[in-house]
Amino acid sequence: MSPQRFTRTVLVTLWTGGLAAAMVALLGVPTPPPPDAGLLAHVSGLLAGYLAAVMMLLMARTPVSEHRVGPDVLARWHAVGGRLFLALVLVHAGAAVASWAAARGQDLLTATVSVVGLHLLTYVGIALSFVHELGGPNLAGQPVVQVLWTLLHAYALTLVLRFRVIAPLANMWRHRLRVVAVVPEADGVVSVVMQGRHVAELGVQPGQFFRWRFLTSATLRSAHPFSLSAVPRGDLLRITVKALGTGSGLVHAVQVGTLVLPEGPSGAMTAVRRSRPSVLLIAGGVGITPLRALFESLDVAGGRVTLMYRASRPDDVIFRTELEEVARRRGGEIIWLVGPSSDPELRMTGTNLLRLVPDVADRDVYLCAAPGLSRAVRAALREVGLPARRLHEEAFSF
Secondary structure, eight states: OOHHHHHHHHHHHHHHHHHHHHHHHHHTOOSSOOOHHHHHHHHHHHHHHHHHHHHHHHTSOOHHHHHHTOHHHHHHHHHHHHHHHHHHHHHHHHHHHHHHHHHHTOOHHHHHHHHHHHHHHHOSHHHHHHHHHHHSTTTTTOHHHHHHHHHHHHHHHHHHHIIIIIHHHHHHHHHOOEEEEEEEEETTEEEEEEEOSSGGGGOOOTTOEEEEEEOSTTTTTOOEEEEBSSOOBTTEEEEEEEOOSHHHHHHHTOOTTOBEEEEEEEOSOSGGGOOSSOEEEEEEGGGHHHHHHHHHHSOOTTSOEEEEEEESSGGGOOSHHHHHHHHHHHTOEEEEEESOTTOGGGSOOHHHHHHHOTTGGGSEEEEEOOHHHHHHHHHHHHHHTOOGGGEEOOOOOO
């Protein structure tokens, strides 16, 4: 199954599950039925419970979803789902208060105090709300539905523990990755080389990234996502980091011998998504890191691989010597676009893309750049007629 078809299947499954949860809520309405506000409280409450499980599933970082759907897409779904979850919780609370007030002839303030108190006694936070749902009128007396509901939440929690807690700790123990070199590459850019044991077992593909946690007092609390900037060789892994903030700046100060806890690999911007013989890689600045690994590894048989590298100054170019060597060895092409953005020939427009790569609309395009440059590239690719399904990137702005 292609990554695109897999993504559509996941979406359909999630929507179908939501529809099923709504149907369970409607079918479980007590007799006689509650007022309209009570019915709304039943449906919104059960949908919120379903979304709570979905939110955990989306952020569990399971390899199949991280590699085929992509962490950026999952994060956007999670952001939308989170806002919907909050809206459903607020609707549930408001409708429950209104229904309680109507049924007991209370004013809204008295009903609010009663309902909030009841809910606080029933559960504390989202974990205990699960008990509230099982005991509520929609699921009570339906053992099959209760079992399925329990399994859904237990499965989601198990995945979170498995891939966000146990797997990283197991990777640290099994692979014992340690920093063996910190190499300056350009102004404000360093490569961190790590060596470990049984690294091939990680199954990393060029274009993917890990969330790296360097076990020092300054960096222990945060894991940072950085792509591999070279194809793994033996038991060596390399990332390349530009100091763009406090977190990435601290990585520059990591010492040789530091133990590393890797979480991953993650990312769907790999050769699996390629559908055409020829490929165009478009990098901007430090965005060269995942594309450097792809440029070295993509199969060029039957097609061509072109790397287009945009940088403002010659000093901002990373891996020039390595990239030129890879191009010579593998028959790839590099188009250097180095200079100020005021130069019209360096702008990412449809006209310039067609001038530099005449068959761009017949290729797969991989993109990794800063948000501004990425927007310009997307617009230029639409202008030249590249189908959206053949543009591969991971964008985390939502």
